[in-house]
Amino acid sequence: MNGKNINYYLIDGDVSGRVKCTFSNWTGVAYRIPRTEIEKCYNRDDLNRSGVYMLFGIDDQTGKDVVYIGQAGTRGVLNRLQDHKRNEDENYWSEAIVFTSSNNFLGQTDICYLENRLYNLAVSAKRYDAKNDNIPPQGNLTEEKKSELDDFIEYVKLMVGILGHKVFEPYVERPNIDQGLQVSETTEEILCYSTRGGDFEGKGQQTPDGFVVFRGSRLKPELSDSCPHSARAARERYSAVINEYMLTEDVLLSSPSCAASFLSGISVNGKDVWVNDDGDSLNTIERRGQ
Numbered sequence: 184m185n186g187k188n189i190n191y192y193l194i195d196g197d198v199s200g201r202v203k204c205t206f207s208n209w210t211g212v213a214y215r216i217p218r219t220e221i222e223k224c225y226n227r228d229d230l231n232r233s234g235v236y237m238l239f240g241i242d243d244q245t246g247k248d249v250v251y252i253g254q255a256g257t258r259g260v261l262n263r264l265q266d267h268k269r270n271e272d273e274n275y276w277s278e279a280i281v282f283t284s285s286n287n288f289l290g291q292t293d294i295c296y297l298e299n300r301l302y303n304l305a306v307s308a309k310r311y312d313a314k315n316d317n318i319p320p321q322g323n324l325t326e327e328k329k330s331e332l333d334d335f336i337e338y339v340k341l342m343v344g345i346l347g348h349k350v351f352e353p354y355v356e357r358p359n360i361d362q363g364l365q366v367s368e369t370t371e372e373i374l375c376y377s378t379r380g381g382d383f384e385g386k387g388q389q390t391p392d393g394f395v396v397f398r399g400s401r402l403k404p405e406l407s408d409s410c411p412h413s414a415r416a417a418r419e420r421y422s423a424v425i426n427e428y429m430l431t432e433d434v435l436l437s438s439p440s441c442a443a444s445f446l447s448g449i450s451v452n453g454k455d456v457w458v459n460d461d462g463d464s465l466n467t468i469e470r471r472g473q
Contacts, residue, residue: 189345195220202346206338210288213342214281221264221279231259233338234283234289235297238267239348241274242312246420249275250350252302252313254294277312280346281340295319296332301339304351309432311350354395355388355431374465375458376443385446387457389465394442394453395433402428406448413437414444440466 188204194201195336202215212229215397224230225385238251251273255263259463260281267273282297283289289297299321306313324332373405373468377384385400417436424432439453446458454466463471 187341189342190355204342204346205285206342208410209338210284211293211335211338211342212283212285213339213346214283215278215346216264216281217278218268218276221261221268227261227282228326229259229285232261232283232287233257234262234281235292235294235301236264236279236281237301237343237348237350238273238276238279238314239311239350240278242275244261245312247413248311248350249314250305250311250348251276251296252305252360253315253318254298256291256294280343280348282342282440286429289394290326292322293328296321297336297339299353300332300336302469305338308349308351308353310352310435311417314444315465334370349392354392354435355390355397372459372468374459376446376453376456376458383448384393384443387442389439389457390435392456393437394433394434394439396430396442396445398430398432400425400430400446402430402446404428407450409450410448411441411444411450414448417445 188384190205190207200217201220203213204213205211214224214227214230216224217472233256235254237251238253240249241247242249243364249327251267253263253267253469260283264279264281267276299318302313302315302318305311323359323382324383343350344352352450372387373386374409375386383401384405385396385402387396388401389395402418406418417434421434424430424434434445436445438449443456454469455464457465459468
């Protein structure tokens, strides 16, 4: 991918306040707006236009990151944000990211398509729980219009990541992966950790976010007294995707050691026990790369 030039404007002169962002040669306009600052936005004409938006927060019950993806028609995005803020059942979100256009080109069919595609991308990435109850169909668009909106979506994905939410980015890129411990040959360095006794068996990959343990990995049922708190907490956090001690989804852990303890139920140095197909430990791999 080529380099991108982004214009990042701190509206309030504060990194925790409102932000307006644009890319060079892109008609889209992005805003990050804290929930507490919505009332300050009424003098911004582009927020009274049609567009799409995302509400970000944390679920009080599960502690997981959540997102709501919505659209706003002729009433404008700002009015929709106010609706959400006034709703007493929607106290989970703390900030919104909004996308409109500088030339007001987004029509009703366009924003339905954008909402549909962005929702499905977020669900596929599996980083955030989507709060939406209903999603509109994509609608009937010409081939040319779909191409234009798909380009718009690529910029949206970049911008949302820049603004601090990797909601559209899978933990790892593993196309055509099957159930079980099979992984795609397109991944860079797949690591495994298991015991001869077969108490547990897992595969995973180190990423910029931490360490991902792949779906199909099998966990040891028992946790020893030495098992770190972080690994115990991770088993609780991911209990919904553990079926008979097997992972049904990829899960992200904070480090190789946390991931190894998550699998084995004991305290262990992950850089010593995660190995590649040649038997080289993660420690050896990292020293070789220095």
